[in-house]
Amino acid sequence: MDSNHIHTYDDQGKMTCCSEEEKINNLANTSPTKIGGCCAADEHNHEQEHNHVGASMGVSKMFMPAIISLILLLVAIACDYYFSQSWFTGWLRILWYAAAYLPVGFPVLKEALQSILKGEIFSEFLLMSIATVGAFAIGEYPEGVAVMLFYSVGEVFQGLAVKRAKANIKSLLDQRPDEVTVLQNNEAKSIKAAKANIGDIIQLKAGEKLGLDGELLSETASFNTAALTGESMPDTKSKGETVLAGMINLNTVSQVKVTTNYKDSKLSKILEMVQNATAQKAPTELFIRKFAKIYTPIVVLLAILITGLPYFFVENYEFGQWLYRALVFLVISCPCALVISIPLGYFGGIGAASKNGILFKGSNFLDRIANIQNVVMDKTGTMTEGVFQVQEVVFISNFDKNKILQMVNALESQSTHPVATAIHDFVGKIDSNIELKQVEEIAGYGLKAKVNGKELLVGNFKSMDKFGIGYDFDPNTIVYTLIAIAYDKKFAGYLTIADIIKEDAQLAVNKLKKLGVNTTMLSGDKSSVVKFVADKLGIINSFGDLLPEDKVNKVKELKALNQTVAFVGDGVNDAPVVALSDVGIAMGGLGSDATIETADVVIQDDMPSKIPMAINIGKQTKRIVWQNITMAFVVKGAVLALGAGGLATMWEAVFADVGVALLAILNAVRIQNMKF
CATH class of the missing domain: 2.70.150.10 (Calcium-transporting ATPase, cytoplasmic transduction domain A)
Structure with a gap:
């Protein structure tokens, strides 16, 4: 449960001793016989971990040291009760309790010594070692064994909880065949x-x-x-x-x-991102880690004062009595519930998100996304499919609609533009009998060719104006992209082409509103189209005809209003605004690698409804983390005061330490079962 051993990072959240994949595997395979992680381990320790913790070690083996210790302890307590006046006395009694202590106590004593040799003197292992060895020194053998026994059980449950919390992430590592x-x-x-x-x-x-x-x-x-x-x-x-x-x-x-x-490969990049995710620590984690480093030596000093200071102020001072109070104080003070349940809460959040196809690049982004006030989104490829389709075909009656469409399809086959693809998908197979001559692409206008000796012109309405072809309606009144068609110098009709709004885009906007999050749409598409899509989805603020720098300026305006902003995009053009936003969310899907590289959060299946889901996961994670912090401080504070005053025994201390840690761990893994 010691943060310096379980999580191998420095105070800035940077990894110090092992690769992220090793860390994931270690976290998923923690055992009571191997409490330390990569940083505490040399080659021998790594070998020992694989021997004791690998696939061959079941839950029963993980509990085995605690089971042996419990059996010996119960026998000893029974002998104390029935045979304390006969043969169960002296060295036999001490040795029996020592035998009960060693299965669960030796790994902790070993870790405490290793921590001291590495310069990490005030570790959780040292606190537990002093408290339990001290209990033996004053003859409180049953309590000394019981404290370490419950601590060991807590370690096992911690390992199982971590394994469960990391299961979704670790399963990704198994997706890539060797x-x-x-x-x-x-x-x-x-x-x-x-x-x-x-x-x-x-x-x-x-x-x-x-x-x-x-x-x-x-x-x-x-x-x-x-x-x-x-x-x-x-x-x-x-x-x-x-x-x-x-x-x-x-x-x-x-x-x-x-x-x-x-x-x-795409999967390799995803795995690399997942492996690096826990390296980015949330501010809460970093604070608790720093707090524990200050808190632990203060607790040791207070325990020394509890033992010695009353000598000068209390009549009938008994060293053993005050040492016992100090030992109780030390057991209570172990910061287990904080240093394991908080990272575990964030691991759980990252795992729950991964399970739903949302990849966070670090627990710090879980914290940030929980506080988002405004989600700014791109239109094409984010809220729409990014695939154009013909919506409507309008022709003047004296033209053969099907014949002209076949000509248009043949001409557009000369282009790779998405609009050409949409027309081809709509019309279908190209008629090989149509002979095109003098095909010409006019930049910014469209395509021109000779068909059956007559001119065919396909493009925007500016092309109609350029070649003096009249039409009797205002194209600006139509929201969709328009493809005008002229044949034999006469206006024949037009096609409307539009991007399709994603199936769950409306659901995404509705859920964001329920979360109290504002929405804004920014796009380089023409303003009328952007406003049409935004109005259809119920997005009040929308802006079109924007260049990348214009999007940056719009986000700056929102941030100037002290709003926390998440930007959702799907391409490398959005990199500047992604970098500026508090949280950059990429519609990664099966698309651009650049989105995975630049964003803080990647939605793998391109579903807009995952945006509010990601925010909700962040909020739930943050809520659980602070529940654990509050519970740990309140319970430990109360029992610490009782312990210093002699009103709490080792048994209360065990609850305050291991009990609260277990409650915090159980609370942390709740997020794995939540529906978002």
Whole structure:
């Protein structure tokens, strides 16, 4: 339960002794026989940890030292009661209680000595060692064993709680397969994933996880994408589409062409981010750690004063009586509930978020997002799909609509613009009988070509004006993007094209309002479109026609009003405003790597409803952390006062230390079962 051993970071929250993956594994495999983490461990300790804590160690083995100690203690107490006047006396009694003490006490004494040798004198282990050895010194053998026994049980429950809290994060580490099957000369060969080269062909059987990012060569395949998005809904991919490491092939054998090196895969970047998440400490964690370093030596000094000072002021001073009070005081003062339950609360929050496809880059961002007052969001790709679709087709009656659309489709096939893709998706297969001549792209206007000897012009309404083609309505009255069509120098009609609002965008805005969070939409799209989308979603403040620097200025205006701001975006263009905001949230999904690099929080499945979920997880985490702080201080403060006054025994001290720690741990892991 000592922060310096369980969490291997310095006061600035930087890792000091081991890799993040080692830390995750150590945290998930804490045992009563190996209390220290990476920092307390040399090669021997690492070997010992693997021997005692690995997959072979079940819960029963974790409890074994405590069970042995409990049995010996109960036998000793029974002998005290029935045979104290006959044979259970003297050295036999002392040795029996010592035997009961050692299974649970020796690991703590060892850690206390190691801490002292490293210069960390005032550790929790030292407090427990002094208190229990002192109890033996004054003949309070049962209480000395009981204190260490309950402390050991607390350590086991701590380990189980940490393992549970880290399970969602650690499960991500198991998503990346170590080996892949590649086809070499039409023969399947299993190789290390890290040794696969770009261009290799992976053969993926049903139920297998993909080890590297690639391009699907099979006609179709269905994948479980839970490792990347948190959602296990099948995602069907077609030939040529991108598939990512960590996806599970659900049906038939598929082939994938490797397009990214092992270390550069999307999953590798996610794992790297998860592994680094707990390195960024919340201010509350850093404060408690610093507080514990000051608090512990003060407690030791007070215990010395409780023992010696009454000699000068109390009649009939008895050293043993006042030493006992000091020992009780030391047991009560152990900061277990604080130094383990607080980080555990944040681990739980990060784990709960990961389970829901939300990745926090550090517990400090859980704190920050809990206090967000205004969520500023981009439009395209954040609240909308970023995929354009034809909404409406309007043609003048004397034109053959289907014939003109086929011509437009053939012409737009010359372009890779998203609008061209939307038209092609709407019209369908290109008519090979249409012959295009003199195809010309006019920058800022559109496309022009000759079809059947007549001019076909497809573009914006500025192109109509440029070529003197008249029309009898005001295009500014239509919100959507307009594609005007002219044939044979005459206006034929227009298409309206729009981005689709995401299915859960409205739910996201409604939930943000319930949380008391304001919403603002900023976009580079034209103002009428932005206002239309914002009004449809119930977002009052919206601004369009913005360049990246304009977005920065808008966020500065909000921050000038003393509002804490989270910005939600989906591309590298938003990097300046993401950096300026208090919390940058990226719609990471299966998209840009830049979003994962620059943002503080990544929503893996691009669902806007995860924005209020992330805020709610932050709020719940913060609430649990402060509940634990309050409970620990109140209970320990009360029992400390009783202990100093001689009104509390070792048994009350055990409750104040281990009992409160267990209650705090149980409270901290509640977040794992919460529905958001």
